Amino acid sequence: MDSWKVNPRVFWTLFTPGTFWLVLFFLIPLGWLFHDSFSDKISITETQFTGTLANYIRAFDAVYLTIIWKSVWISAVATALCLLTAYPIAFGICFAPAKWKPLLLLLVILPFWINLLIRTYALIAVFRTQGYLNLVLGWVGLGPYEMLYNDGAVIVGLVYVYMPFMVLPLYATIERLDRSFLEASLDLGGSQVQTFFKVTLPLTMPGIVTGIILVFIPCLGSFLTPAMLGGANAIMIGNVIEDQFKAANDWPFGSALSFLLMYVTFGALALRAFLASRSKGVDV
Amino acid sequence: MAQTLKPGSGPLDYGNRTWLKILFAAIFFALYAPIFTLIAFSFNTDKRGVVWRGFTFDNYVKAWNNADLQEAMLNSLTIAFISTIIATILGSMVALVLWRFRFPFKAGYEGVMSLPIVIPEICMGVSLLLFFTNAGMMAWSVSFVWPFNLINIIIAHVAFCFPFVAIVVRSRLVGFNRQLEEASKDLGASEWQTFWNVIVPFMMPGLIAGALLAFTLSLDDFVITYFTSGPETVTFPVKVYSLVRRGVSPEINAASTALIVITVVATVLAMKLQAPDKSGKG
Numbered sequence: 001m002d003s004w005k006v007n008p009r010v011f012w013t014l015f016t017p018g019t020f021w022l023v024l025f026f027l028i029p030l031g032w033l034f035h036d037s038f039s040d041k042i043s044i045t046e047t048q049f050t051g052t053l054a055n056y057i058r059a060f061d062a063v064y065l066t067i068i069w070k071s072v073w074i075s076a077v078a079t080a081l082c083l084l085t086a087y088p089i090a091f092g093i094c095f096a097p098a099k100w101k102p103l104l105l106l107l108v109i110l111p112f113w114i115n116l117l118i119r120t121y122a123l124i125a126v127f128r129t130q131g132y133l134n135l136v137l138g139w140v141g142l143g144p145y146e147m148l149y150n151d152g153a154v155i156v157g158l159v160y161v162y163m164p165f166m167v168l169p170l171y172a173t174i175e176r177l178d179r180s181f182l183e184a185s186l187d188l189g190g191s192q193v194q195t196f197f198k199v200t201l202p203l204t205m206p207g208i209v210t211g212i213i214l215v216f217i218p219c220l221g222s223f224l225t226p227a228m229l230g231g232a233n234a235i236m237i238g239n240v241i242e243d244q245f246k247a248a249n250d251w252p253f254g255s256a257l258s259f260l261l262m263y264v265t266f267g268a269l270a271l272r273a274f275l276a277s278r279s280k281g282v283d284v
Numbered sequence: 285m286a287q288t289l290k291p292g293s294g295p296l297d298y299g300n301r302t303w304l305k306i307l308f309a310a311i312f313f314a315l316y317a318p319i320f321t322l323i324a325f326s327f328n329t330d331k332r333g334v335v336w337r338g339f340t341f342d343n344y345v346k347a348w349n350n351a352d353l354q355e356a357m358l359n360s361l362t363i364a365f366i367s368t369i370i371a372t373i374l375g376s377m378v379a380l381v382l383w384r385f386r387f388p389f390k391a392g393y394e395g396v397m398s399l400p401i402v403i404p405e406i407c408m409g410v411s412l413l414l415f416f417t418n419a420g421m422m423a424w425s426v427s428f429v430w431p432f433n434l435i436n437i438i439i440a441h442v443a444f445c446f447p448f449v450a451i452v453v454r455s456r457l458v459g460f461n462r463q464l465e466e467a468s469k470d471l472g473a474s475e476w477q478t479f480w481n482v483i484v485p486f487m488m489p490g491l492i493a494g495a496l497l498a499f500t501l502s503l504d505d506f507v508i509t510y511f512t513s514g515p516e517t518v519t520f521p522v523k524v525y526s527l528v529r530r531g532v533s534p535e536i537n538a539a540s541t542a543l544i545v546i547t548v549v550a551t552v553l554a555m556k557l558q559a560p561d562k563s564g565k566g
Contacts, residue, residue: 004387010475011385018378018397018446025443026400026408029415033407036414088307095298106555111315113551115504117521118540121528122318125325128532132321135335163315221404224506228528238406245410245511255414258407265403 055256075219090170173207326537356523375449409511449494456490496554
């Protein structure tokens with residue numbers, strides 16, 4: 001690797017375009033959003049910067065606090081379920097015969113590339129009152145049940161959509177796990193269960209933390225899944241933000257809510273960096 | 285370590301455990317059943333789409349002849365195509381700069397470069413809506429002729445795609461043998477000739493994989509497009525969203541299936557190209 005001073009002309013040619021785009025169309029918009037979160041709405045279309053904290057304080061009104069709290073616990077439950085389903089998947093892929101690994105990985109990742117909207121739509125077709133699941137339940141004389149438009153539907157939707165995010169970091173750490181540790185534990189008389197909880201789990205913790213962050217952040221900021229599967233009964237913070245920028249037309253408040261999400265994101269990333277630095281290079 | 289047990293039954297051969305296989309099958313079923321049902325029912329003759337009544341291509345014909353869907357699909361493909369070209373160029377330049385140079389605050393620069401990947405999509409969507417509106421580009425772009433009226437969406441898509449391209453291309457560049465570059469320069473090639481005749485051919489699989497990735501990301505994006513598109517411009521996911529709110533129909537299934545096929549083909553191709561290439565290590 002050369003110092004940039006070795007060939008400044010090449011450096012600046014390569015450095016400028018991407019940086020320009022990132023600054024102009026990413027950082028400046030975010031800065032503007034940050035700036036607007038301290039503004040007052042003075043007419044239907046105008047806002048004025050006043051340095052007010054009113055938008056942030058308003059987010060802690062009972063009505064919004066309930067929604068924030070609900071978003072947090074829905075995301076937490078969805079993340080936990082993702083972990084519970086993704087861990088055996090990742091573990092299984094790592095211990096599968098070598099020739100199967102690429103195919104199994106591809107099968108896990110592929111749904112992630114299918115349009116989020118289409119996958120959610122597919123879930124609606126399964127879970128709606130005249131849907132396939134109720135059809136099958138009907139054969140054994142059950143139902144039909146109303147399964148959509150509640151918190152449970154949103155949780156199922158989020159798990160369905162974000163599970164691949166959890167598998168990849170878990171796979172990366174489990175794959176690098178030194179198997180002689182497991183052998184040692186088993187040789188020394190540990191049972192399979194003890195070995196899992198005392199050896200495998202602690203050693204794969206970095207992957208678990210990364211997976212949790214990778215799933216929790218998009219869950220918390222999700223807007224499409226609750227809008228489609230939750231309806232009016234399971235509104236999350238993303239839906240409130242959307243409402244502020246569309247129907248309710250209160251952009252400063254929407255900006256403040258978006259930045260609350262950003263603060264959580266930064267906090268999660270800082271936590272991950274901290275944990276990664278502590279585990280000395282076992283980074284994912 | 286001596287293996288005295290029968291192959292497949294050792295204490296660490298978890299891959300052969302029945303319970304793990306059953307769990308695997310169950311999770312993969314849950315993951316794929318909805319998608320396969322969606323695809324299967326795009327060929328169903330029943331309008332309400334619950335019960336199988338018979339095989340037909342009618343839904344595809346109807347979706348194809350639906351002018352709104354056609355326009356939305358054309359917009360989506362145009363946006364994806366243009367954003368992919370710009371994002372691939374920007375992303376590979378960033379990858380090259382990060383791969384080749386040391387410069388002050390490099391770690392910070394890398395961190396900021398990966399921000400578009402990690403922050404919640406909705407934050408990026410609303411910040412761009414705010415930016416385009418305040419900069420007058422929201423109102424301004426409406427007056428443009430197609431495809432220039434898509435400029436806001438294209439700008440937004442490039443902004444979230446090119447950091448992904450940078451990552452893919454950079455991981456390819458890591459395998460590059462710098463001696464090839466030195467050899468090229470020793471043999472009298474200029475900086476530009478070396479770049480074009482040595483580095484670019486080596487980068488090519490990464491470039492194509494990155495481009496395919498950008499293409500699928502752009503084609504699939506709903507949230508950011510939803511916020512940055514004006515009332516006049518509709519992309520395919522945005523159109524499907526408004527249709528789905530009115531209910532389930534086999535026509536949507538047909539259109540969705542078409543999109544699934546496009547993205548799956550692009551993804552599988554991208555993954556094949558991204559697979560580590562032993563021959564290039566030199």
